Amino acid sequence: MTTTEAHGGLKLGVGDKVAIVAGSGRLPIDLAEKLAAGGYPPFVVMVNGEADESLASYDHQKVELESFADLGPLLKRNGASHAVFVGGISRRPKLSNLRPSLALFRLMPRILANVTKGDDGVLRTLVGMMESRGIKVLGAHEIAPDLLASHGSMTDASPLEADWRDLDAAAEAARAIGMLDIGQGAVAIGGRAIALEGIEGTDGLLERVKAMRGHGRIAGKKRGVLVKCAKPGQELRMDLPAIGPATVIAAHEAGLAGIGVEADRSLVVDAASVFAEANKRGLFVVGLPPGKRP
Known part of the structure; x- marks a missing residue:
């Protein structure tokens, strides 16, 4: 596949699309701008109550924090080949607000196995969830190593x-x-x-x-x-x-x-x-x- 170098040195192929799962702060905005400037406008998943409203200028969808189990299907439907999780989250998901779904049912054993391992265990669960759907998870520094x-x-x-x-x-x-x-x-x-x-x-x-x-x-x-x-x-x-x-x-x-x-x-x-x-x-x-x- 022919590849082109997006801003920051990340190698992306023709037809690749990066999804930014955005919390609060400046970092999601900076990454979106870098990707767009490099010819790869992102799909942005805006976490409600966290992400800056300026990100709505990109192809986007707003989601509740409790909908994290549905992220994989959402990103696949929107053609994402890569995903980066950036920005602050000021609260933890409320278990009482979790919406039952097939994706949540499939993910629950992994969540229960890792939730006692702290934040890093939860993050590893998210990475595994994305990669099981063929979505490559990136670090912010892979898009913008100058950070x-x-x-x-x-x-x-x-x-x-x-x-x-x-x-x-x-x-x-x-x-x-x-x-x-x-x-x-x-x-x-x-x-x-x-x-x-x-x-x-x-x-x-x-x-x-x-x-x-x-x-x-x-x-x-x-x-x-x-x-x-x-x-x-x-x-x-x-x-x-x-x-x-x-x-x-x-x-x-x-x-x-x-x-x-x-x-x-x-x-x-x-x-x-x-x-x-x-x-x-x-x-x-x-x-x-x-x-x-x-």
């Missing part, structure tokens, strides 16, 4: 020697909670982890740190860092760690000196704005190789 964090400092500011103690401590904590499939981020101040990401996500984590600045154990301590890492053994095509301009602003408001992300395994969304916001506030953003300093 991946690079190695070393990406901003005007760089970590001080004391910041490296915080980066090491936060990275170790982030990897530990990743092993438990709890979250992807941690904050360290004064050489020790003081807050871990939970179900509230990175925004909630940074809000907690901001509120903790007056706490006796960290009161008066300056600087500190946020680190985000992929979970060990994570399905890298889905739910890679990501930061955006709002992350930088929230980190600054929490009194932190910078952000570390795992290089080549984390996304920097709207990178120009991320670096501009960081430079304006004197924060560093640094790409961290797994397990060691650059």
